[in-house]
Amino acid sequence: xxxxxxxxxxxxxxxxxxxxxxxxxxxxxxxxxxxxxxxxxxxxxxxxxxxxxxxxxxxxxxxxxxxxxxxxxxxxxxxxxxxxxxxxxxxxxxxxxxxxxxxxxxxxxxxxxxxxxxxxxxxxxxxxxxxxxxxxxxxxxxxxxxxxxxxxxxxxxxxxxxxxxxxxxxxxxxxxxxxxxxxxxxxxxxxxxxxxxxxxxxxxxxxxxxxxxxxxxxxxxxxxxxxxxxxxxxxxxxxxxxxxxxxxxxxxxxx
Numbered sequence: 534x535x536x537x538x539x540x541x542x543x544x545x546x547x548x549x550x551x552x553x554x555x556x557x558x559x560x561x562x563x564x565x566x567x568x569x570x571x572x573x574x575x576x577x578x579x580x581x582x583x584x585x586x587x588x589x590x591x592x593x594x595x596x597x598x599x600x601x602x603x604x605x606x607x608x609x610x611x612x613x614x615x616x617x618x619x620x621x622x623x624x625x626x627x628x629x630x631x632x633x634x635x636x637x638x639x640x641x642x643x644x645x646x647x648x649x650x651x652x653x654x655x656x657x658x659x660x661x662x663x664x665x666x667x668x669x670x671x672x673x674x675x676x677x678x679x680x681x682x683x684x685x686x687x688x689x690x691x692x693x694x695x696x697x698x699x700x701x702x703x704x705x706x707x708x709x710x711x712x713x714x715x716x717x718x719x720x721x722x723x724x725x726x727x728x729x730x731x732x733x734x735x736x737x738x739x740x741x742x743x744x745x746x747x748x749x750x751x752x753x754x755x756x757x758x759x760x761x762x763x764x765x766x767x768x769x770x771x772x773x774x775x776x777x778x779x780x781x782x783x784x785x786x787x788x
Contacts, residue, residue: 540554542565546574564583568617600656643688662705664705720737
């Protein structure tokens with residue numbers, strides 16, 4: 534589905550980024566992972582067969598230079614996906630949350646997404662084709678105890694639609710995936726990093742079971758599910774999809 538396509542995945546060293554990178558590679562794409570930590574990038578590249586570059590996606594000069602470098606090495610950029618963490622903090626009521634914890638994912642998230650989407654849009658617009666993808670939890674639709682995640686997601690939702698309207702005439706599609714609680718990415722370490730209380734493997738399994746119970750299908754999305762959807766949206770088979778967000782929450786909320 535992605536034969537001869539060139540993809541850049543920012544923040545691609547995590548479990549979701551690695552899963553999508555592997556799916557893209559299996560579909561025929563040449564994949565570049567970009568992130569700040571060489572060790573995790575190297576490991577992800579070894580697992581997926583992707584190439585990698587160390588990069589801070591909040592540095593607009595570095596992102597522009599990297600996009601130019603990828604285009605020079607591979608001839609073009611066909612797919613851009615940003616999965617860079619935003620520093621979201623969950624589980625604290627808004628009435629008790631410090632301002633900086635609320636605003637951090639909003640400012641960091643929209644800045645990072647704008648920088649990478651703009652770099653891709655400039656090059657895709659010039660070549661007359663390409664797909665810019667984003668992913669968030671869909672919390673912009675309303676989600677309690679999620680801190681600044683709701684505001685950050687809402688800002689990203691709006692930005693993606695605006696990019697789609699502005700660069701669509703140049704042949705570039707821009708769309709996003711809503712997904713929340715991809716169960717095989719949930720670990721003790723990841724939940725602790727999101728501000729959750731200290732827990733063990735049994736606690737995490739309980740969270741997974743609870744997430745399953747919230748879905749219309751009673752089955753939470755897996756990495757493979759999201760990777761397959763990201764592959765479809767990036768391919769010519771998804772040519773009619775732009776300016777919108779696909780609800781891949783397995784029915785956590787209707788849309």
